Amino acid sequence: MFFKTAKINEFRLWGLLFMLGGMGMMIFGTAGIVFFNNTAGRIFAGAFMVLGSILMLVSVGIYFWAGMMSTSVKTIQCPECSKHTKMIGRVDRCMHCKTKMTVDPSIATDLNDETFEPAAGKQDTVTASAPPQA
Numbered sequence: 485m486f487f488k489t490a491k492i493n494e495f496r497l498w499g500l501l502f503m504l505g506g507m508g509m510m511i512f513g514t515a516g517i518v519f520f521n522n523t524a525g526r527i528f529a530g531a532f533m534v535l536g537s538i539l540m541l542v543s544v545g546i547y548f549w550a551g552m553m554s555t556s557v558k559t560i561q562c563p564e565c566s567k568h569t570k571m572i573g574r575v576d577r578c579m580h581c582k583t584k585m586t587v588d589p590s591i592a593t594d595l596n597d598e599t600f601e602p603a604a605g606k607q608d609t610v611t612a613s614a615p616p617q618a
């Protein structure tokens with residue numbers, strides 16, 4: 485995950501980014517008509533129009549997927565801010581206060597779970613080898 489927010493919000497953010505990217509592509513393509521001569525400009529604009537449409541379709545797909553997911557995920561009450569939030573997968577963040585939450589008790593103490601934030605500094609609570617036993 486790339487942003488420190490709830491997954492459902494992140495999907496919406498990606499949808500928005502793809503939508504803006506698609507629109508930008510189309511505008512960029514249209515500029516080709518202005519700067520090139522007639523035929524080349526039309527090919528240029530056509531190519532970017534197609535690319536832009538694909539990006540728009542992807543964003544619609546992401547929105548659709550996020551919508552479908554938000555109807556099927558479990559809604560829980562955040563232990564931190566006691567608001568209702570939606571949770572996707574084993575580990576997710578609260579939509580309101582960004583607190584990390586998990587439904588798996590075995591990783592509950594591991595605040596830097598690798599599957600959740602690969603780039604974050606590691607805490608050796610989970611990856612460490614078994615404690616020495618006397």
Ligand SMILES: [Zn+2]
Pocket residue numbers: 562563564565566567569578579580581582583
């Ligand atoms: Zn919360």
